[in-house]
Amino acid sequence: MKLYSFFNSSTSYRVRIALALKGLPYDHVAVNLRVGEQGKEDYRALSPVGIVPVLVDGDTSLTQSLAIIDYLDGRYPEARLIPDQPLLRARVLEIAQTIACEIHPITNIRVLKYLSVELGVNDDDKNAWYRHWVDEGLVAIEQLLARLPAGPFCAGDQPTLADCCLVPQVANAMRMGCDLTRFPRILAIYEHCIAQPAFIQAAPASQPDYIA
Numbered sequence: 340m341k342l343y344s345f346f347n348s349s350t351s352y353r354v355r356i357a358l359a360l361k362g363l364p365y366d367h368v369a370v371n372l373r374v375g376e377q378g379k380e381d382y383r384a385l386s387p388v389g390i391v392p393v394l395v396d397g398d399t400s401l402t403q404s405l406a407i408i409d410y411l412d413g414r415y416p417e418a419r420l421i422p423d424q425p426l427l428r429a430r431v432l433e434i435a436q437t438i439a440c441e442i443h444p445i446t447n448i449r450v451l452k453y454l455s456v457e458l459g460v461n462d463d464d465k466n467a468w469y470r471h472w473v474d475e476g477l478v479a480i481e482q483l484l485a486r487l488p489a490g491p492f493c494a495g496d497q498p499t500l501a502d503c504c505l506v507p508q509v510a511n512a513m514r515m516g517c518d519l520t521r522f523p524r525i526l527a528i529y530e531h532c533i534a535q536p537a538f539i540q541a542a543p544a545s546q547p548d549y550i551a
């Protein structure tokens with residue numbers, strides 16, 4: 340398998356965690372978002388929207404981190420990241436989609452770039468936008484986590500898709516200077532996860548394209 344990824348991309352980080360938790364080897368292909376490599380024509384043939392990650396497995400090429408993880412879970416079921424049990428599955432998806440559908444799309448690079456380049460929003464206001472939507476999403480997630488089985492991970496004793504999404508979102512929020520002190524559950528899960536070998540392997544600083 341081949342993963343097109345950028346070290347700091349939270350969506351690439353989601354898939355890297357899933358691959359590491361499943362112990363699946365892959366080749367890393369760096370797509371430098373800082374210089375716009377995601378917009379190049381040959382890359383758009385793989386990712387029509389012009390985003391990372393892209394997973395290539397044999398002749399199959401897939402975009403969208405949640406779809407990729409769902410594919411990996413079906414094709415390489417050890418260890419399962421999206422539970423079978425209907426309610427637990429829905430709860431895990433609830434956390435994942437709150438991040439992937441409510442927070443991430445409006446705090447993504449091209450949205451922030453549009454705010455500053457097209458609408459003339461200054462850096463302070465752009466950062467306020469970012470922090471506002473992250474804060475609102477994390478307030479919801481802190482409450483949603485209380486509905487899941489207690490444990491060191493989002494859904495109890497085993498990592499799931501919810502952790503694959505939560506850890507990169509928290510890492511980004513920390514990098515952007517968000518105040519997370521009101522989210523003790525989220526922080527406890529984050530601290531636990533980042534100490535696990537698979538999460539260390541998937542972290543931005545462990546990637547070959549990492550820039551300090």
Ligand SMILES: N[C@@H](CCC(=O)N[C@@H](CS)C(=O)NCC(=O)O)C(=O)O
Pocket residue numbers: 347348349350351372377389390391392402403404405439447448449450
């Ligand atoms: N919904 C997509 C979002 C992917 C996405 O937006 N990735 C970001 C990096 S985290 C990206 O490539 N952004 C490039 C851009 O906005 O130009 C997924 O989950 O894979």
